[in-house]
Amino acid sequence: MSQSFVIGFDQAHKERGKITNSLSKLAELLDSNGYKCENYAEFPITTENLSPYDIVVFACPDNSRLSRQEIESIKKWVKKGGSLLLLSHAGGDKGRRSNLSELAEEFGMIFENNQVLDKASNLGVENLPTITDFGFPHPITEGISDICFRAGCSLTISSATVTPVFSSGPNAEPFESPLMLACELGEGRIVSIGSYEMFRDKIMGGINYGSHSQLAMNVFSWLRTSKRTQIDSQSQLNVTAEDGIPDASRNDQGRPAIHTTIPEITYSSTVKIKTDEELFKAFEDMLTEMISFKERMLSEFDNLQTNMANLMRVVIAKEEDLIHTQTYSEPPAAQPPQTSPTQVSSGNNPLDNIMASISSLGDNETKNATPANFNPPPTLAPPPNLEPSYVADQNQSISAPSDYSSRIEPTSTDPIEVKPKKTVPPATQKTKEELKAEHESLENKLNSIRNLSAFVEKKFASGNLTQKNYEKQLKKLESDSKKTRYRIDEIEKLLKK
Incomplete structure (x- = not known):
């Protein structure tokens, strides 16, 4: 690998996975294969401070939440060619008291608040399920034979542009649910996995188990986008072409350092400045306390809202x-008797x-x-x-x-309440901005289908795919392509009106 890709492992949101301890073997594996792993501790996250990185990893944030502004900045950075790897844990956001799923939902993925269990296929414990059948082929599962989905949650797809990489087995709980998802947005790519412990050091079912090392390399290889390669290559050319820039003015990635016209000011002080680690720890403690207080307030509000809803249900039930x-x-009053001139004969x-x-x-x-x-007597029924x-x-x-x-x-004569059916607004009621966003998503999906078609052709040509599976997968891809093109044509006609 001629070009070194920079991977930033976020540390500003109390991630459980750190390249300095629990993910050190993963970092060594990546560094030995041409990547450069760094701690990313910028806070708050912005598009500008993400720009030096090719891939950013969120390895299970714990008791920490991303702000709405940070999520928007990450999404903007991805569209420009950045790649994102999101790793969760058993229990999802609820178990970790985080909002990683809120970030994943921006790309059509949702981390469920559950734990994947399998009593039939596991490493001795049902929360260590093993998977050997990966279903539909994907570049990420190329050369993978078996994995252990250690202490992880399942995911849900909320967008047509998302592709499942592998799912839980038929005997698992939940069964046949996505465990890894991948998608493309603009020039960038995103992968979400429900278990960060698959890549942990020195544990059963961790980075040293089965095909986990190969799976990690496949994930990061797929996340390397051509857009970032082009950006980094252009940056290298610009550095070489600038004659007046000394070597000391370049950063670790070989990019020109940012210069400013503000003069350098030196000063002396008797105040003892704490180390970076101490300052970061103090800031982290203060931020954690503030977030914890906010969480407690939100929890109290949720409890109050739940109690009010329960009280209303009781009141309504009593009223009914x-x-x-x-x-x-x-009972209703009896109607006045009616007389009729018709006589009954004495037959x-x-x-x-x-x-x-x-x-x-x-x-x-x-x-x-x-x-x-x-x-009348009880045994006497009225004649017809x-x-x-x-x-x-x-x-x-x-x-x-x-x-x-x-x-x-x-x-009871109570009127029956008929709830009106929810109607889905037709596509013509969408705004132009919504139509354009849907058009962009469908174009990305069409591009993914082309890539998968080429991948299936390659596997069949190499003899790794049977004729039956080859024809079945091509037929499915062709069907998805037709549906996507049909919808794109519809949107283009609506945009021309």
Whole structure:
């Protein structure tokens, strides 16, 4: 490797993975293969202080959060050709009290707050699952035979431009979920892995296990972008062409140092200045205390919001019970009896005996009898198609209940709440900026499909891929390409309107 790529391992967000201890073997491996590993301790992160680095690694931030401004700066730097490696841990952001997933979501990736377990394939413990089947081929898994996904979380894809590199096994929990994702944005590339412990020193399932060393080299090799190669090469040419710049004015990467017209000022003081490590530790402690206080306040607010929501649910449930009780205790008033001139003949009608008994009563008793108090014997069911009133004789009529269903227990009459269906706004309602952003993402996806197609062709030509798998993968890539081109054409037509 003729050009040395500079890799910055972030240290400003209390990462658990450090090249000075837990990731020292990984740093030695990279340094011996033409990379240059450095601690990146700039705070806050800006596009300017990221510019000297080709790849930046966030190896499991712990109890520390990236600001919104830092996330925007990182995204801008990636679009210009920078590459990003995001490493998490079991439990995701919730377990580490960080917001690494918030940064990953900018590129269509989400770290889940879980832990990948496998009782069938592991190194003796279910949270050390082993993987030997990598599914769809990817340059990162080239030459990889087996890995151990030590103490890691799964990921979720939230963008069509993201490609899964490998997933959990069919017997794992969660099963067949992405564990490593890769994507391209603008001129840059991003890889997210749910386990930083895969590359740790001196532990079971760490950097020395199986194909982990080769996997690490494949990851960083894929993260080397042509844009950064071009930038670094141009920088080297500019340094060579500038005759008036002395060697002392160049930094460690061979780039010209930044000059200023401000005169140098020297002074003496009796104040003892602490070392850089002491100052950084004091600042880190103060920042940690401030963030911890903020986290406690946010936690209290979340608890209050949850309690209020639970209280509202209880109140609504009690109100519904009260309405339901009132509905049963206050049945609707009976409708006034209706009369009909239609008479019932004295044939074989089963009510004839009842009508005769009622008509034999005295005049006063007959006048006081009301249909609402009339209850037929329990074994007697009303005949079908009976008229709502009955006549005992020609001179006097006695009304029967107009609706036998009045003896049935009433049901609740509460109106059923119908929630309106959520409608997805059509693509024509998107703004031009949103359409342009989607167009850019789809172009990146199309470029990734081309790269994968070329990679599949190469594997088939070398005899490492069967004819059946070759045709199956090309068919899938062709289908994805057609869908992507169709959507790009749609967006271009909308932008022309």
